[in-house]
Amino acid sequence: MTTTTRPLAIVTGASGGIGREIALALATRGYDLLLIARNASGLARTAEAAGAAGARSHCLPLDLSGPADAIRANLQAALDADGRVPAVLVNNAGFGIAGRFDRIDPAAIDGQIAVDIAALTILTRAVLPAMVAAGRGRVLNLASTAAFVPGPGLAVYYAAKAYVVSLGRALAVEMAGTGVTVTTLCPGPTRTGFAERAGMAGSRLFSGNPGLMTAGQVARIGLEATFAGRPLVVPGRANRLGAILSRLAPPQLAARMVKRLHPDQS
Ligand SMILES: NC(=O)c1ccc[n+]([C@@H]2O[C@H](COP(=O)([O-])OP(=O)(O)OC[C@H]3O[C@@H](n4cnc5c(N)ncnc54)[C@H](OP(=O)(O)O)[C@@H]3O)[C@@H](O)[C@H]2O)c1
Structure with missing residues (x-):
């Protein structure tokens, strides 16, 4: 059982990239970390x-594409050992796999759905009741500007991020008045290990x-929005403009334009 006045933040995908930077920024703001x-x-x-x-950090090496029960049990064991109600949950872990849908390894599709959609939902459901009972809490979910358009060539990833935006917007309204806020962060292309893992380091989006x-x-930017209780934030002026324009374009036209960014790479 931890005896400290520092609040606890959970960050998934904290081994690198955006998650590592969020964890370090939370540490600077006075949080201990799971x-x-x-x-x-x-x-x-990290x-x-x-x-x-x-x-003070506790590291929980865990495959978030694993069974829901295992994710819940591992999280609960870590929280029981710590004793604190988490003040912040950051659902950052995520990945995409580029290629035409019918040619992508089915297991890679399962993995994207498990990490990008299921784990985020499982972890949010696991921590919200205690946050609501405490009358305070911040949830930050990582979506993407990909959420706003269909994504031929990276179809499951774009669809998964659309789910994250929809869930986050709904939960932000459900949580109003509870002291708990839900923020969805929608970055555009960002320099991390994401593009290489997705098999799209050569895409015009990144190269x-x-x-x-x-x-x-x-x-x-994501943490500023989180602590301001904003429901959604798109970092960067060009990304905000792109997000607005993509919502104005007819969906099939937007899909054809995105296809040019993600040529079939399989
Ligand atoms: N980079 C971009 O251009 C961009 C743009 C918009 C949105 N995003 C989103 O930002 C978030 C962070 O991505 P990033 O850019 O920082 O990419 P990244 O550098 O590849 O980091 C992804 C993180 O997710 C974790 N992760 C992946 N699969 C996992 C699994 N099965 N179980 C547990 N953890 C897993 C990775 O850890 P391990 O490999 O150690 O498990 C890593 O810490 C993602 O949700 C991504 O979709 C990224």
Whole structure:
């Protein structure tokens, strides 16, 4: 059981990229951390850097594409051992796999749905009751500007992020008046390990794109919106403009334009 006045934040996908930067920014804001991802050494590196900002971290190496019961049980065991009601949950873990839908490894599709949709939903449902009972809490979910259009060439990922936006907007309204806020962060292309994992490092979205944001910029903007209780934030002026235009375009036209960004790579 932890005896400290520091509040606890949970961050998934904290072994690198945007999740690591969010974790470090939360450490600077005075939070202790429960860090979740598969890569234990990546988590340990984040924990060490957070320690320099005064945070105590517990690393929970966990595959979020695993069974729901295992995710719930691992989270509950970590929270029981800690004893604190989490003040912040950041559902950041996520990935995409580029290619035409019928040619992508079915297991890779299952994995995207499990991590990008199911785990985010499971973890949010797991922490919200205690946050509501405490009368305070912040949930930050990572979506993407991909949420606003259909995404041929990365179809499951775009659809998954549309789910995250829809869920987040609904929960933000459901939670009104409880002291709990739900914020959805929709970055555009950001310099992390995402593009390489997706098999799209050569895509025009990433290769030679002077508008790429850094993970630190995205984390800072996401946390500012979270602590302001905003329901949704798109970081960067160009991304905000793109998000507005993509919602004005007829969906099939938008889909054909996105297809040019994601040529069939399988
Ligand atoms: N980079 C972009 O251009 C961009 C744009 C919009 C939205 N986003 C979103 O931002 C979030 C963070 O991505 P990123 O850009 O920081 O990419 P990243 O550098 O690849 O980081 C992804 C994180 O998710 C974790 N993760 C992936 N699969 C997992 C699994 N099965 N179980 C547990 N953790 C898992 C990874 O940890 P392990 O590998 O250690 O498990 C890693 O910490 C994602 O939700 C992504 O969709 C990214």
